[in-house]
Amino acid sequence: MLKKVEKALNKYEMLKYENKVTVALSGGADSVCLLYLLKALSTEKGIILSAVHINHLLRGEESERDQAFVEELCKREGIPLKTVRVDVAALAEQNGQSIELAARNARYKVFLGTEGLVATAHSADDNLETVIYNITRGTGLKGAAGIPPKRDNLIRPLCFCTRQEIEAYLKEKGIAFVTDSSNLTDDYTRNFLRHNVVPKLKEINRSVPETVASMCAALREDEEFLNASAKRVYLLLLRQDFLDAELLRIQPPSIIKRVIALYLEERFSLKTDSLHLENCKEILFSGGKTSMNGNMTAVCTAERFCFVPNDAEPCKTEYTVELHEVNLENFSNVNNLFLKNAVDCDKIDGGIVIRERRASDEIRLNGRGCTKSLKKLMNELKIPEELRNRLPVAADNSGVIWLYGIGVAERVAVNKNTKKAIEFITHNK
Numbered sequence: 001m002l003k004k005v006e007k008a009l010n011k012y013e014m015l016k017y018e019n020k021v022t023v024a025l026s027g028g029a030d031s032v033c034l035l036y037l038l039k040a041l042s043t044e045k046g047i048i049l050s051a052v053h054i055n056h057l058l059r060g061e062e063s064e065r066d067q068a069f070v071e072e073l074c075k076r077e078g079i080p081l082k083t084v085r086v087d088v089a090a091l092a093e094q095n096g097q098s099i100e101l102a103a104r105n106a107r108y109k110v111f112l113g114t115e116g117l118v119a120t121a122h123s124a125d126d127n128l129e130t131v132i133y134n135i136t137r138g139t140g141l142k143g144a145a146g147i148p149p150k151r152d153n154l155i156r157p158l159c160f161c162t163r164q165e166i167e168a169y170l171k172e173k174g175i176a177f178v179t180d181s182s183n184l185t186d187d188y189t190r191n192f193l194r195h196n197v198v199p200k201l202k203e204i205n206r207s208v209p210e211t212v213a214s215m216c217a218a219l220r221e222d223e224e225f226l227n228a229s230a231k232r233v234y235l236l237l238l239r240q241d242f243l244d245a246e247l248l249r250i251q252p253p254s255i256i257k258r259v260i261a262l263y264l265e266e267r268f269s270l271k272t273d274s275l276h277l278e279n280c281k282e283i284l285f286s287g288g289k290t291s292m293n294g295n296m297t298a299v300c301t302a303e304r305f306c307f308v309p310n311d312a313e314p315c316k317t318e319y320t321v322e323l324h325e326v327n328l329e330n331f332s333n334v335n336n337l338f339l340k341n342a343v344d345c346d347k348i349d350g351g352i353v354i355r356e357r358r359a360s361d362e363i364r365l366n367g368r369g370c371t372k373s374l375k376k377l378m379n380e381l382k383i384p385e386e387l388r389n390r391l392p393v394a395a396d397n398s399g400v401i402w403l404y405g406i407g408v409a410e411r412v413a414v415n416k417n418t419k420k421a422i423e424f425i426t427h428n429k
Contacts, residue, residue: 001169004160005037014155015045020116021155024107025051025074025081027066030121032073032177033166034158038119039077050080052118054110056088056103062181069178084110100188111154122147122156124209125163128201129193131212140274141223146216162209230258238263242306249284256281260298264307270294280305287382301383302405321354321392321404322425331416339366342423343394343401343412350397352422357393363400366413374403381406394424 009015023035035051042049053070055063067083074081092102111118127146134143149159158166170177186192201208233255237244243263248256257277264270272293279290280298289299295310326342328334357374364371372380378388394402401409402424408414414421 001033001161001165002037002040004165005034005157006041008149008157008159009041009045009155012149012155012159014117014150014157015047018117018153019046020048021050022082022114022116022118023049023051024111024118024120025053025070026121026180027053027070027073027178028121028180028183029170029177030123030126030158030163030166032175033170034119034121035073035077035079036173036175038157039079048116050082052082052084052110052114054107055083055085056106057085058088058099058103059180059182066178066180086110100190112152114153117153117155119155119157121158123158123161123163123166124213125194125198127159127216128198128209128212129190131216132193132197133189138274141219141226144216145219145223146212148220160210160213226254226258230255230262234259234262234266239304242304245284245300245303245305248305253281256284260284260305264292264296268294268296268307270296299387301387302381321394322427323352324423324425326421326423328414328418328421331414331418334414338423339414340407341402341425342414342421343408344414344418345420345422346418347412348396348401348422352401353395354392355395356389357391357400357403361393361395361400363403364410365407366410368410374400377403377406392424392426 015021021038023031023038025031025035035049038047038049041047051070051074053067055067057063071081071083073079086106088099088103088106091097091106092099095102097105111120131144131146134146137143147156147159149156169175182188183191183194186195198208205211233248233251234243237247237259243259248259251259257274257280260277260280261272264272270293276290276292276298280292280300283290283298283300284305287300287302289297291310292298292307296307297310299306299308325345359375361374362371363374363377365377374393375388383391391406392404393400396412398411399409401412404424404426
């Protein structure tokens with residue numbers, strides 16, 4: 001057991017930057033075992049050890065018994081202890097949460113507010129139960145990878161140890177612990193999995209906690225690689241207030257979703273789920289908008305993907321259009337982007353004005369073979385309504401000759417006979 005804990009500490013560099021370790025001590029077998037193992041390693045590893053006990057006030061006298069047990073244990077072993085009492089039932093009712101979720105949130109609020117590292121007693125069996133639970137609810141790679149051995153200021157030194165090994169160690173050393181009576185029932189989902197599903201899996205493979213732990217380690221490596229790749233892509237595609245939709249579309253699906261999730265989290269401090277990410281991926285290719293959690297809306301045009309608060313004016317953008325005169329010496333070297341944004345000087349009727357669209361505006365796009373109103377054209381291209389009056393329009397005395405992001409009119413289009421052209425170069429901010 002000691003070697004397995006030391007292996008976890010070393011492999012995941014749990015003590016690389018910090019040696020103050022607070023054990024999340026419930027008084028149960030796992031946390032008591034963790035306390036004794038870390039105490040045994042404290043001199044060698046330079047660990048400054050303490051403990052924190054969270055009394056959820058859910059089991060009446062039994063909760064008080066657990067707190068008293070932990071206080072006596074830490075006093076006897078000379079380990080500093082902090083106790084926190086939280087009325088979890090009241091929190092659950094107040095926030096409309098299950099008891100399980102309210103208790104978890106209360107614990108992690110304490111953990112994240114603790115100085116140094118917090119060691120929780122999650123074992124290989126806990127990881128197995130988590131993976132099964134995530135799979136039954138539907139999950140991606142992250143959920144299938146189980147409980148991470150290290151995250152934020154949390155470390156899990158028992159991640160290689162099974163519950164059977166933990167109980168055997170305590171029995172061998174004659175170490176006492178308390179049992180939470182709620183763990184003996186099937187009232188909670190995890191208890192049901194522990195008592196009914198895991199035993200059946202162990203009939204197939206007695207080492208299933210260890211084999212799943214190995215699987216999770218491999219999946220975490222893949223997850224870390226994909227996240228790092230997505231981070232690089234995100235930084236390349238990020239503009240002032242949107243993502244470059246054209247470049248995002250050519251990324252692999254797994255990268256697309258991660259980039260969108262990263263943008264939402266870093267820009268608005270919001271997390272989202274797989275369903276909303278799938279909806280985002282859909283509008284990335286079709287255009288339009290979709291509602292998100294956190295009172296946000298995702299909006300996508302041909303060139304921009306952005307998130308806007310529902311109570312804000314979506315995707316507010318100002319454009320500056322630069323007119324660039326070009327002498328064409330070799331039409332065969334002209335690229336499609338230029339053709340989309342350039343007009344033949346000799347075909348312009350009078351002067352050029354840059355303005356917003358008008359209700360009567362229409363255009364016969366080059367290569368389309370039909371004339372359409374800008375309103376109908378924007379409907380077909382699924383350009384969000386909040387952007388339509390912001391897109392720059394270029395017009396001469398005879399009407400619209402260019403629309404930002406869409407193209408030029410057939411009557412002024414550049415061709416092999418063009419000698420001089422004007423290119424519209426657009427900057428947005």
